[in-house]
Amino acid sequence: MRIFDPHIHMTSRTTDDYEAMAAAGVRAVVEPAFWLGQPRTNVGAFADYFDSLVGWEPYRASQFGIRHHATIALNPKEANDPRCRDVLDLLPRYLAKDGVVAVGEIGYDSMTPEEDEAFAAQLALAIEFELPAMVHTPHRDKARGTTRTLDVVAESGIEPGRVVVDHLNEVTVGQVRESGCWMGFSIYPDTKMSPPRMVEILKEHGLERMLVNSAADWGRSDPLLTRATGEAMLAAGFTADDVDRVLWRNPVEFYGQSGRLDLSELGEVAATFEGSSIKRGGS
Numbered sequence: 668m669r670i671f672d673p674h675i676h677m678t679s680r681t682t683d684d685y686e687a688m689a690a691a692g693v694r695a696v697v698e699p700a701f702w703l704g705q706p707r708t709n710v711g712a713f714a715d716y717f718d719s720l721v722g723w724e725p726y727r728a729s730q731f732g733i734r735h736h737a738t739i740a741l742n743p744k745e746a747n748d749p750r751c752r753d754v755l756d757l758l759p760r761y762l763a764k765d766g767v768v769a770v771g772e773i774g775y776d777s778m779t780p781e782e783d784e785a786f787a788a789q790l791a792l793a794i795e796f797e798l799p800a801m802v803h804t805p806h807r808d809k810a811r812g813t814t815r816t817l818d819v820v821a822e823s824g825i826e827p828g829r830v831v832v833d834h835l836n837e838v839t840v841g842q843v844r845e846s847g848c849w850m851g852f853s854i855y856p857d858t859k860m861s862p863p864r865m866v867e868i869l870k871e872h873g874l875e876r877m878l879v880n881s882a883a884d885w886g887r888s889d890p891l892l893t894r895a896t897g898e899a900m901l902a903a904g905f906t907a908d909d910v911d912r913v914l915w916r917n918p919v920e921f922y923g924q925s926g927r928l929d930l931s932e933l934g935e936v937a938a939t940f941e942g943s944s945i946k947r948g949g950s
C-alpha cells in the first residue's frame with residue numbers, strides 16, 4: 668500500500684513517527700502551515716516557521732524516504748491577531764517557492780470579519796500564483812461554517828476543482844461534493860472522523876475528489892490512520908486499486924495541479940502516474 672498523506676503537521680512529530688509512517692507505506696506528505704498552539708506575536712516568527720516548512724522539514728522527511736511538500740498561508744485563527752496581519756505581505760515570497768504546492772490552511776475558525784478578509788485575500792493569492800487552495804473548516808458550527816466557506820470560494824472566482832475543503836464529516840460532505848471542490852477528511856483517534864465512518868462515506872459518495880489525511884499535529888492524533896483507513900476499505904470490500912486511488916492517486920492529482928509536485932526520486936511511484944503536471948527529475 669503506497670500512501671500520500673495530504674495533510675499532516677510533521678513539525679510536531681518525532682522521528683519515530685517518520686519511521687513508523689515509512690514502514691506503513693507513507694512515501695509522500697503535504698504539511699500545511701497552521702497554528703502552532705502557542706500564539707505568535709510577530710511576523711518574523713512566521714518567516715522562521717515557513718522557512719522550516721520548505722527547508723528543514725523536507726530534509727528530515729527525506730531521511731526516511733518520504734517526500735515532503737508544504738502549503739503556506741496565514742491560518743484563520745491567527746488572522747484575528749493584528750500583530751500577525753502583515754504575514755499577508757510576506758506570503759508572495761513563499762508562494763513562489765518550488766516546494767510549495769498550495770495556499771493553505773485558509774478558511775474560518777470563528778468566522779470573524781478579520782477571517783473573512785484574510786480568507787478572500789489568500790484565495791486571490793492562489794489565483795495569482797496559479798496554486799490550489801487548502802481550506803480548513805471550523806470544528807465548531809461546522810455546517811454553517813462550510814456553507815459560508817463555499818460561498819466565499821465561489822465569490823473568489825477560483826476554479827472549484829483547485830480547492831480542497833477539509834475536516835469534513837457526514838453532515839458537510841454533500842454540499843462540498845455538489846460545489847465541485849475536493850473533499851478532505853481528517854481521521855482522528857477518538858473524536859470526529861474514524862476509519863469505519865470514512866469507509867461508509869466512500870461507499871455513499873464514491874472515490875472521486877476524495878482526500879483522506881491524518882491531520883496529525885501537536886494534539887492527540889495518529890499519523891498511521893491513513894493506513895488504517897486503507898485497511899478498513901479493503902475489509903469492507905474495496906479493491907487494492909480503490910485504496911491506491913484514494914490514498915495515492917487522488918492527492919497526486921490534486922496537488923499536481925500546482926505543477927510543482929516533485930516525486931521524481933520515488934522512481935516507479937512517479938512513473939505510474941499518467942498526469943503531465945508532475946515534475947520529473949532534472950526538470
Ligand SMILES: [Zn+2]
Nearest residue numbers: 699701772882
Ligand atoms: Zn491542519
